[in-house]
Amino acid sequence: MKLKRLIQYLIIPVSVTPRQLKNFEYKIPEDFAFVTGVLVTITPQRPLPNNTHMGQLSLSFNSKASNPINMPVQIENVASKKRGYNFLKLAEPLEGGTYIEGVYKEQYAGHHTNSTIRIYLQGIKFIEEKTNQSQN
Amino acid sequence: MATKKNIFYQTISLNITSAGLTKATQSESLDKTYKRVKGIQVTVQDSAAAERGTFDIFRISSIDIYPKGFESKLITCGIDVPPNQRFDRNIDEEAAGVPVNITYVDGSTPGTTYPYLVNVIFELHNPAE
Numbered sequence: 001m002k003l004k005r006l007i008q009y010l011i012i013p014v015s016v017t018p019r020q021l022k023n024f025e026y027k028i029p030e031d032f033a034f035v036t037g038v039l040v041t042i043t044p045q046r047p048l049p050n051n052t053h054m055g056q057l058s059l060s061f062n063s064k065a066s067n068p069i070n071m072p073v074q075i076e077n078v079a080s081k082k083r084g085y086n087f088l089k090l091a092e093p094l095e096g097g098t099y100i101e102g103v104y105k106e107q108y109a110g111h112h113t114n115s116t117i118r119i120y121l122q123g124i125k126f127i128e129e130k131t132n133q134s135q136n
Numbered sequence: 137m138a139t140k141k142n143i144f145y146q147t148i149s150l151n152i153t154s155a156g157l158t159k160a161t162q163s164e165s166l167d168k169t170y171k172r173v174k175g176i177q178v179t180v181q182d183s184a185a186a187e188r189g190t191f192d193i194f195r196i197s198s199i200d201i202y203p204k205g206f207e208s209k210l211i212t213c214g215i216d217v218p219p220n221q222r223f224d225r226n227i228d229e230e231a232a233g234v235p236v237n238i239t240y241v242d243g244s245t246p247g248t249t250y251p252y253l254v255n256v257i258f259e260l261h262n263p264a265e
Contacts, residue, residue, distance in 0.1 A: 006199070009202060009203050009206065011203055011205045013205065041209070043188060043243075047184075047187070047245070047247070078187060078209045079186070081213040081214045081217065118207065
């Protein structure tokens with residue numbers, strides 16, 4: 001049996017209101033066993049300028065046994081992106097059925113409306129590779 | 137014998153005509169003369185719309201490449217990025233005529249001008265002989 005490496009993603013959406021301190025948790029699916037990267041985006045209901053610092057996010061894995069992410073969350077507009085598709089690197093094995101827990105503290109002082117944060121976890125899994133019988 | 141490596145960039149476009157529209161590809165497939173897909177990039181004609189569009193489905197053959205809710209802006213970038221660095225290259229799947237199923241959801245960003253095009257560009261390869 002030949003195994004094939006496949007990238008998988010998990011998206012954790014978090015809704016926040018202005019100046020909120022938000023605690024959240026998310027149960028990890030059984031087949032998501034190893035986190036190789038993380039990326040966070042924030043989308044306010046009303047657009048804000050590029051590079052606006054919105055808040056601070058921390059994430060812990062394996063029911064708080066590991067706490068590798070403490071990072072600022074900023075607005076990043078597509079047109080000003082000076083890099084391609086890049087996740088922050090992680091190497092975090094996950095125990096099946098555990099929770100990801102997080103705290104987001106909204107720090108933007110200006111007037112704005114609600115926002116949605118999306119936390120993207122990138123992982124790898126191995127699946128059985130199909131062999132194409134029609135190919136020579 | 138000299139080694140030959142063929143690369144082809146195939147574009148599949150979706151025309152988004154109104155706010156909040158969900159648009160799916162119709163019977164699209166990757167070029168059958170190329171064996172592997174090794175990169176994906178998205179360009180969105182309207183810069184405001186680019187900020188909030190998501191994919192409901194992004195599937196090559198039976199493999200989900202991106203999950204529901206994946207923002208198209210993660211595989212889109214500005215013109216300051218060199219063209220060869222604009223692709224998501226975490227992919228190495230069979231091309232060779234396999235079906236592509238993409239459903240894009242407009243995010244109703246204020247300031248968007250409709251209609252606009254969403255182009256999904258696939259980098260297709262034939263392995264070196």
